[in-house]
Amino acid sequence: MIDVNAEIGKLDWSREPQGLYEPIGYTLAAGGKRVRPQLALLATKLFGGNEEDVLPAALALEVFHNFTLLHDDVMDKAQVRRGRPTVHVKWNENTAILSGDQMMIEAYKLLSRVPEKKLAKTLRLFNQMATEICEGQQYDVDFESREDVTIPEYMEMIRLKTSVLLATALQIGAYIAGATKEQQEAVYGYGIHVGLAFQIQDDLLDCYGDEATFGKAIGGDIAENKKTYLWLVAAQQGAAAELAMRNETKAQRFERVMAIYNRLGVKNAALEEIKSQTAQALDCLTSLPQNEYTDQLRALARKLEERSK
């Protein structure tokens, strides 16, 4: 399979004006698992397609994903991303806004290189995905100031914010390889469920994870009283008022909230949901050609499921 990291490394950002392009190169050089472009390539191989045909779209998906992180970090005033200062910290906020804009344009420039016959639909799928990610981000913001968020609303928000990018990566890969509409829907569905499982695990690991393997500090969501899956399960059992911020240290708050979570069994509820989403993801694969790539997708879903145990 094409080495996605090497392909991203080949993109040249040493252009003028440096103030515009340097932050893009900085952002993309930070690494990450490159899951989205890998999924696009995998889906293409699954249906016997040519990796080269889907590569421009695969790279576009990764650049777009990193653009969303860049602008999200500005909006969240995040200081660190993947162990390095965020762009608005290293440069400034205006640079982060403008380089982010250019990064989105770069994603569309990459996308424009897919085979011409496949361009119109690929562009429509990409646009739909981009829209849904922005909608998800807006719901996430809206939820901060709402106390009546329901679990279905939360699931819809993370579907938009996290899942559709994975699902669309798979669908574009399948579409470009010539998969049928039903097959495209199947890999899309797999991506949706895997994404939901992934996000709930992220919520879980923020409380029950191991800092070394989680890759970021534990307890961030609790410190901010963020409405995660765990928070919503507890709130559903009447604990919302108890979960509110009090005059206490961060460590005291963490201990107090974890006691509530443990008392109400939210960990099990989350594990059950992850299990269910993973099963649904695997179920989407049954109608597809069975080959080493379907096996890889199954292995990925199971690996994600294991992550939180």
Added chain:
Amino acid sequence: MIDVNAEIGKLDWSREPQGLYEPIGYTLAAGGKRVRPQLALLATKLFGGNEEDVLPAALALEVFHNFTLLHDDVMDKAQVRRGRPTVHVKWNENTAILSGDQMMIEAYKLLSRVPEKKLAKTLRLFNQMATEICEGQQYDVDFESREDVTIPEYMEMIRLKTSVLLATALQIGAYIAGATKEQQEAVYGYGIHVGLAFQIQDDLLDCYGDEATFGKAIGGDIAENKKTYLWLVAAQQGAAAELAMRNETKAQRFERVMAIYNRLGVKNAALEEIKSQTAQALDCLTSLPQNEYTDQLRALARKLEERSK
């Protein structure tokens, strides 16, 4: 000709989440002259094309233009746009960033509706334009902290920031109508020169204009010591230090700088450049079919030239 304002009015922004879409509707409802979509339609008619074919791209250009204004206003901390509070003032900065992002995506969604056979090249032209606008904005920022900006560098910056959008609107209109490569280049060239003339006039009117007809307050550039065409002509004659900010009122500064400009004859230099750019714009039209639309382009160039007299 299609009523562009009516078409923009037909776009529906009453979608959920409101926090994402309302600011887009607010921005587009503010009006403006809709010059860019009009130019795209005009270029199509000039070459005997079908307005309906180019309409999606025409609207995409207008939405993209308004997106750039939205994000520029955040970066400039501008309080007012077209007589109304800017989005980051009426809502907040994060809303302006995210709704702006979505607005760019909306532009690409509109663009994806051009006839499929014309999509690949239209997308490439649009991407190139979008990139150049961001580059122009970055150079504009860079120039703020540089004292050695030359007039050619300034012309290149305004070509990127202002002209390419007009030029690309014309080229896309021509391309979709089936114009030859040479004809596309001719209307593109017209757009470049008209854009340069327009921007220099804008610089001129900020000093010598009439507030009622200019549509915004006079003296804004002088108050900020902005490197405009006039500033650079004066600086070229050794006046840069004299133009620097001093401990004085805004009115005192305006009077003092205007005295420098008058002494050095910068108004005439600007008028000469506008005349030259207008002549070059008109010259681009000579090789094209001569019809009522070429006449309209000529009338537009002359009207812009007259504006500053």
